[in-house]
Amino acid sequence: MERRVFISKLAQLTLLASSPSLLATPVFKKAVWVDKPHLPNYLQECYPCLFNEHLVIAGALEQSTPESATMGAMDASNSCYLFDLCKQAWRLGPQLPVKRHHLGLLTTSQGILAIGGFSANKSDPWQVKKDTFLLSDLDDHWQASVPLPNPQAEAGYATINNDAHVISGRGIIYGRLADVNDHVFFDGKQWQRAAPLPLARNSGACVAMDKGCLLIGGRIQDKRHQNQSQVDFYDKNADKWFELAPTPFASSGIAAAKHNNKVYVFGGEQYNYSINRAGITMMHSKTFKHIWQYDFASDKWQTLPISMTSTRHGLGAISTEDGIYLVGGAQRAGGELTTNTVELLTFQSDY
Template sequence: MWKFLQLLVLPAVLFSGCAKAGGLDWHTLAPMPIAVQEIYPAVHNGKIYVAGGLSDALPEAEQQMTAAVQVYDPAINRWTMAPLLPEARHHAYLLSVDNKLFLFGGFVIANGGRWSASADILQLDETNGVWRKVAQLPKPLTETVAVVLNGNVHFVSGRSPSGPENAQWRDQADVNWHWVFDPLSLTVSKAAPVATPLNSASAVALKQQLYMMGGRKVGAGNLALLQRFDPALSQWQQLAPMPQASGGLAAAALGQHILVFGGEYFDNDGGVYAPVWQYDAAADSWQQQGSMPLPRHGLGAVTLNNKVYVLGGATEAGLKATSAVLEVVTLSDN
């Protein structure tokens, strides 16, 4: 059985800092060993996994991207390293389903660039400590959203090559695809597409429905859309839009609410969004829950043990000011 390489050990007295924002309490935990942005972390067997990512702190000779897989154990506030990915990769979607950890798509170094979209589906072989390619998506896919519904993985939107070239970000185009991955047969089928092609949105599963919020269209800027997919009816529904259009954001479900964090904008010299938005699914309404202590884009958010963990990202728009911060968010009345 392979073992994690221990990188960082901190006392189990967890918090190095805390803040209150709106109805939320924020606490700072052990930082990631490697600061990364453009990540989609996953909870797997009670731990938080972060695979790959971009960072301005990484060498330009390595294209400022990593194959590292970082693992956080909330029980002891400690980071370790899991087996490396076969190659450096960013914007790759990590999900745990059927007690297996999968990695989907993302950008790799190929064809002379670091923005070559991949169709790979990788699975972590935990017994032998290696990632294995087990299947492929129908087409390369990046900057998508994904959630698990009824034991299957639903992918919606993102970017894919618009022609034969596949090396640079400009070679990709927004898509409105909706695919469903079966972890048992390792096959992908089509589902009802979303109305608007877009990328860099965020999504959560709540009451076995998919909620997708925000995102952006190349050439048209950020979106405030909130869209819900009901797999029982195979239908999409438009809901109350976000108070602030945003792309490159993160979201997580906490109880019967959805919390939305960060994002970036590129007009007026660019920047990142600070407000935290809470969506009440029963009332179809939004309200602000304070602001992030450290606003970021390209970050990740996951729910574990009735807490939301917010990690990584960058404090400035684009590939700069990448952060290693890990924060845990709870409701103040907890």
């Protein structure tokens, strides 16, 4: 289906275009950053979820002691942190049975599903896993759940019609770590196959919609971590992917959330390579603090006049009634200047 026809159909059929305000040209209204209580520790590479009026973070790269650190000053975490939205306070939740980083978290009717991720030691910090764990109550314990069909991490994660979708990211191909286009979903009993992502990539952002999900940006491991601007929409009913308008520029390590019928993308990082006069390959990196907004009615992105308070990648974004929470991340590419920052982006009015 041609993209313009698909967008028109999507705008008519989804709740995203049910409001008359969405048919007008979007005009930015004032948005304000509000500082929130900091995380109990410095962490990045997290995929938080919202469960029973709590922000939940588990399985990340967390600041560690020199003896335990496996990646610079960081190590995979088995900690679970809970932020009570009513009390506006953090507390420790049930500890994970294993240490993981880049662990996917999704809210389902059965509870919080923790999916895949990497285990780490000093000799190999990128051991991709397929085990999953379920937390049915915030005061209970994590229980082993049905493992993924294949190891998968740094993927896109979305709950669609109560099914937990895991899309692309990194897995194992011919015995080596590589980008995979696998797309599977858990229906509460077993994992099932769904349409694979057209362009395999990792470190993008995934946002659940009313009838599917968006997979935004990311990078390709085998192309020297080349960032991508591609945006794909998964139509759950048709079990098909459709390419949408690309992001303003290519980025990875981003976070995204849906709020007030718009999609917002935050931050990210970039790696570039050059060869110096001695013939040695040099790596250059940067991080970003932009905020992009996507509008379905026009299939267009815009860069908002407000930006993040600092550059960050590997952060988490969660939408609530009060606005969008940003948690953690690192101010420099890789594991440098990891933060414990928690901020809420509040909007003066809809736009």
